[in-house]
Amino acid sequence: MASQVVSKKRIADHGEVFTAEREVNAMLDLVEHEIERFDSRFLEPACGTGNFLVPILERKLAMAKKKYAKSQLEFERYAVVAVGSIYGIDILRDNVQTCRERLFEVFAEIYGALYKKKCKQACLETVRFILKRNIVWGDALSLKTVGKKQTEIIFSQWSPAMGSLIKRRDYAFSEIIPKDKQKKDDLFSKVDVSDLGTTSFIPKTIKEFPLTHFLTLADEKSN
Secondary structure (H helix, E strand, O other): OOEEOOOHHHHHHHOOOEEOHHHHHHHHHOOHHHHOOOOOOEEEOOOOOOOOHHHHHHHHHHHHHHHHOOOHHHHHHHHHHHHHOEEEEEOOHHHHHHHHHHHHHHHHHHHHHHHHHHOOHHHHHHHHHHHHHHEEEEEOOOOEEOOOOOOEOEEEEEEEOOOOEEEEEEEEHHHHOOOOOOOOOOOOOOEEEOOOOOEEEOOOEEEEOOOEEHHHHHHOOOO
16 A cells, blocks of 8 residues: 655654555545545544545535535534544644644635635634544553643544534543444444343543534633
8 A cells, every 4th residue: 555654763653654645535435425424423543644534524524515505504514513523643743733734724725615704713713623622642552642741532522413502522532442342333432231132322421511502612611
């Protein structure tokens, strides 16, 4: 498989290589039916600068544009859900910053082309806020953040609710990653099997937030 390399030192220190665009798109074509769902979640545990996550967002936003471009509020709502469905972890801080910025630019370019001066600053701020929480500087193997103060990786689940409302729930990464005995493979889908053989969805929530209009998500103080 073709790949792109940043530097020999980064390969030696972190095993960093980037998959080429053609191979990325070929792999994404295999899960196109999932990408077409705005709320279908994708996690890249070594996201680099976003070579997988960027085209996933581009495809989701292309679908939002196709279906909802005539209604700015509808496009904004589904586009925010699409952004909130994308998660990444990388051990290198510059990769995390670049990945966040690339994803934001994808959204801003499509949003700006559609609505020009009608674009809402609050919507742009919401997208930045979500990306700050969803693209994490951390180590997917240790399940912890990187830096002076290492803590558990925490991800936020952004669930669309009534109208323009979003329900946010925070989970430890260790609680939501698939386990060997689990059958579901969606992020935030932790499945336990009872003595009777029935399954139930029982994730451990760290914090739960009240329903919030998607345009005011960035106003939340805890991030």
